[in-house]
Amino acid sequence: MIRKNIPVFALLAFGLAGVFHAAHAAAGEFAVKSTAIPEMKAVFGQVQSRTVVPARARRGGTVRQVDVTEGSEVRQGQIIATVVDEKIALELDAAEARIQELLSQLANARTELERAEQLFARGVVSQGRVDQARTQFDVATNQLAAAEANKAVIEQQAREGEVLAPATGRVLTVPVTPGSVVLPGETIARIATGQYYLRLSLPERHAAQIREGSTVRLGQRGLRGSAMVETELEGRIAKVYPEIADGRVIADVEVAELGDYFVNERTLVWIPVGSRDVLSVPPEAVTTRHGIDYVSLLTADGPIEIAVILGERFVHADAERIEILSGLRAGDKVLLP
Structure with a gap:
């Protein structure tokens, strides 16, 4: 009876050995070597x-409104505050009144010139009278042009009360509030660009x-x-x-x-x-059991498992590696699953 079972045990042992050998034959090998990694x-x-640029007031006056707060995103040229000067409105009214006055004078000078030319054509007045009327008309025309230019300057001063963002970015600080009195060139906001x-x-x-x-x-x-x-x-x-x-x-x-x-x-x-030399293996070569890390080491007597102490993970040559602090040395061959 025992003699009949011997071939069965022999076949079973032979089959297990074949499976064990095939498993290790299919496993990959990784040669441990020293690798330099950055410290x-x-x-x-x-x-x-x-850059941090200040948005400055272009003229002095009183801050009427502030349209941004700390952290606001602004675009270049955006109006972030308005500075007003009450004298500007009075100067505009005066400039407009001066223009109306000169328009009346210009109309009167044009009428005098036309009358003098008609009388000169009939021989009633001399050429000097016509030249005098033409000069008065030219003077009135030039005075009107000067008054309109002066009004344009005042209007530009009024527009300069708008404080513009010098660049696109984020507002860091706004050191003024509505009602504050500022001078020309004073910082209204600081913008990080x-x-x-x-x-x-x-x-x-x-x-x-x-x-x-x-x-x-x-x-x-x-x-x-x-x-x-x-x-x-x-x-x-x-x-x-x-x-x-x-x-x-x-x-x-x-x-x-x-x-x-x-x-x-x-x-x-x-x-x-700096840099340091480390020994490393692929993460899949490490197995953990009961809190202890092991790797399979290929030796002359066959594969054995040894305990290792792991370090940090890093990437080398586009492949993930894990540092081995203790348990291996350069030249060892580690089995991969």
Whole structure:
């Protein structure tokens, strides 16, 4: 009876061995090697605007109305406030009255000139009388033109009471209120224009490692985030200033999607300040059981599982990798599922 069951157990053992061998034959291999990755330092960056321009009053007077508040979006040429001067209305009335007076004088001079020309044609008056009437008509015409030009100047002064936005952007501050008395050139509002960027201030010891064109990562807004996995945006170091002040080096970072940030808002930034060599494997090579991480290592005696200590995740050559702090060395071959 036992002799009859021996072939069955032998066949079963042979089949299990074949399955085990086929599984490892189908598994991939990954050669562990040292990889240089950037060493990132977490700092706080402050959002700045490329330019902040003031919208100024073009003439003095009293602020009648303010059409914007802090945070308003404005377009170039948009009216943001109105400054009035009560004397302007009186000057316009006086200019209009002067024009009406000169119109009457011009009409009278035209009549005198026509009468003198008729009398000269009949030989009643001399040529000198006609020339005198023509001169009076020309003087009245020129005086009317001067009065109309003076009225245009006063009307332009009235229009200059409209404070216009010098550029498209966001209003930062409005230091005046309706009823305030302002002088010519006084600031009515400050407008942030141009693209936003990040201003970084780093310790002097990192000055030699900062390079223009390096990629930086931004954390979540609200000063949250203490790990690289919480980054949201990427930027590029656009400029490193050559002067070090108070032991700090200043750098500017360009980020494409900073339009909804507040000016002077701080956010967490990771910036490369060097590089380090690490051992890494693909994330799928790691399995976790009971809180311990394992990888399958291919040895001369066959595959074995060893415990490893993991570091941070990163991307190398467009592939995700996970750092191995302990358990592997360069040249090991790891089995992939």
